[in-house]
Amino acid sequence: MRPMLSTLDTPAALVDRERLARNIARMQSRLDSLGVKFRPHVKTTKCIEIARAQLEAGARGITVSTLKEAQQFHAAGFDDILYAVGLVPGKLQQVLALRQAGCNLKVITDNAAAAAEIGRAAREEGITLEVWIEIDTDGHRSGVKPESAQLIEVGRALVESGAVLGGVMTHAGSSYDLDTPEALAAMAEQERAGCVRAAERLREQGWACPNVSVGSTPTALSAKSLPGVTEVRAGVYVFFDLVMANVGVCAPQDIALSVLTTVIGHQPEKGWAIVDAGWMAMSRDRGTQKQRHDYGYGQVCGEDGNVLPGYVLTGANQEHGILSREGAKDEDIEKRFPVGTRLRILPNHACATGAQFPQYEAVGKDGAVVTWPRFYGW
Template identity: 50%
Template sequence: MPPKLPDTPFALVDLARVDRNATRLRDRLDGLGVPLRLHVKTVKSVELVRRTHGRAPITVSTLAEAEYFAAAGYDDIVYAVGIDPHKLPRVAALRARGIALTVLLDSRAQAEAVAAAGIPALIEIDADGSRAGLRPADPLLPEIGAVLGDRLAGVLTHAGGSYHAFTPEARAAAAQGERDAVVGAAEVLRAAGMDCPVVSLGSTPTAHTVRDLTGVTEVRAGVYLFFDLVMAGLGICTLDDLALSVVVTVIGHRPDRGRILTDGGWMALSRDRGTAEQPVDQGYGLVTDLAGTPLPDLLVTGASQEHGILALRPGSGHPLPELPVGTRLRVLPNHACATAAQYAFYHVLADGALSRVERHTGW
C-alpha cells in the first residue's frame, strides 16, 4: 500500500485479485464448454469489465447500466430483471441504436407488452422457489411463449437458493437443480413447437460448483470478480480472494465498552448483514490491517451513518488491539454489490500504485 492515501472512507480494489478471480472462472467455464455472460451489477465499471471480459456479451440489472455500457461499445446485453412495461421505450431506444438488448419476464401481461413493442424476451424460470419466475411444469410457460411468438429468445434462471447452500453436497444439488430447471423449461417450449435458442443460468456459487452444463448456452455470474464474506462463508472462495475492501480510519475509542470507532459507517459499508444466517457471522464486516491481514476476531459490530463500531467477536479470547487514532484499516464487506454501490469510483491498487476508476450508479 503506498504511503500517500486518499481521505477515508474509500473503496479499494486489489487488481491482482480481480485478475486471479476472473481467470479462475473463465478457465472453469472454458473447460465445461459454455461461455460466460458477465453480470456487471457488482463492478459497474467499464474499465474493470473490459479488462476481465473484453467486449463479450454482458448482463445488467438496471437500464442505466445498459445505457452506460452501450455507450462504451457493448452491444449484446441481457437486462436480467423482470421488465416494467413503462421502461420499454428506453429499451426500444437502445435497440434502435443497434444494441441487441433482451429483456426478462414471467407473466402474460409483460409478454403482451413486449410482443407489441417487438422486443425479444427471455422467460424467467424458477429453479428453487427463491424469487421470481415460472416452474418448468407451469402451464403458463408455453402460453407465454406463444404470446411472444418470434420474440421468444429463450429461458433464464438464477439459483438464489445457492446462497444458503453451506455444504458441498448442498451446493452441488443447487447447481444441478438450476441446470435441470432451465433445460427442462427449454424442452417444454420446444415440445410445444417453439424455438428456444438461449438457455441461460447462473449465480456465483453455482458457476463455481456445477459439473454438467449439457443443454445450457451461457452462464451468468458477477460478484466473483470481487468475492465477499458471504461467498467466503459458503466456501466458494477464501478471504485471500476478496478483491474489494473499504479503507477506514480510527477516530476514537470507548475502552469502557470495548469499542474502537472509525469513520466508516453504513454510508461507507452498507447495512448488509448477509453473513448473519451463516455459520460464522461477520457483523458488518471483517477488519484487517492496511496490508490486508485480518486482526484476530475484530469485526464491525455496529454502524451508524458515518461511524463504524469495532469490537471483538462474542466469546473471543483475544485482547482488543491497540489501534491509535489515525490508524488506517481495511474492512472486508459482507456483500460486495451493496458496498460497492456506496461509491462513485474505486481506488484501484496495482503494482503498489493507486488510480481512480469510474463506477456507474443509478437506475
C-alpha cells in the same frame, strides 16, 4: 505522479487488482472447461474498466440489472446485453430506444400479459425484440416453473405478438443459503435441469429456444457438468465477499473489495475502537448474520489487506463504525489500534458496499492507485 494507497482519504472503496484478476481468471477458466459461454453480471461493479477486463479474459456479452447500466455500457462500446429483470410496459420506450441505437439488448418476462404487450409495442415501432423467459428453478424469486402451463402461455404470447423467443434463463438465488460442496453441487444440477427442461418444452411446441442461461456465483463454481446449457451468468465472484466466504466458494483472502478506514477514537472500557466507516460506507447489509460466521458489518484487516482474525465491525452508525474483538473484550484496544491507524474492512455484500461509493480506488501490488468510476441509478 500516481497516487499511492497511503495518500488516500478515508473512507474509500479499494479494489485489490491482483485479487480481482485472479477471481476473473478463476471463473473464466472454470466455465471454459465446462464448455459454456460466460455472460458476467456487471451489476456488482457497475464499472467499465472491470467489465472490459472480464471480456478480455474471455467473457461474451454482459448481464445488467438496470436500463441505466445498459445505456452506460452500450455507450462505452458493449453491445451484447441481457437485461435480467422482468420488463414492464412502462420501460419499453427505454428498451426500444437502445435497440434503435444499435444495442443488441435482450429482455426477459415471466407472464403472458407483459409478453404480449412487449411484442405489440416493439412491432408498432418496427423493431424485432428478443425476449427470454425467466424460469423459477428454486422458488427463490420470480419466474415460471419449468413444468407449468404458464410457461407455454408466455411462449405463445411472445410468438403470436411478433417477438423473438430467444431463450430461457434462471437464477438459483437460494444457493446463497447453502454452505457445503454437496448441497451446492445439487443446487447447480437442479438449476441446470429445470432450465433445460423448460427449453425442451418450448421446443416441443415448435418454437426455437436457442439460449439456455443459468447462473449464480455459488452454482457456477459448483456445477459438475452443464449439458444443455449455452451460457452461465455470475456477478459477485469478481469481488467476492463475506457471504460468499460463508457459502464456501472463496476465502476472505480472495475478497477483492474492501473499505479503507481510519481509527478516530476509542471506548476502552467497552473494548471498542471507533473508525470513520459507518453504514454509509459499509452499507446496512447484514447478510452474514444468519450464516455460520457472523462478521457484523465486516471483517477487519490491516492496511496491507491481511485479515486480523477475530476483529470485526460489530456496530455501525451513519459515519462511525465500532471495531471490537469477537468473544472477549480487548483490554489493549487503544494500543493495538491507535488513533490514525488505517485499516481495511471486507464487506458482507460486495454489491451493497460498492453502491455506497462513486468510484473505486484500484490498488496495485506496489500500492499505486488508479481511480475507476462507477455509476448507479436506474
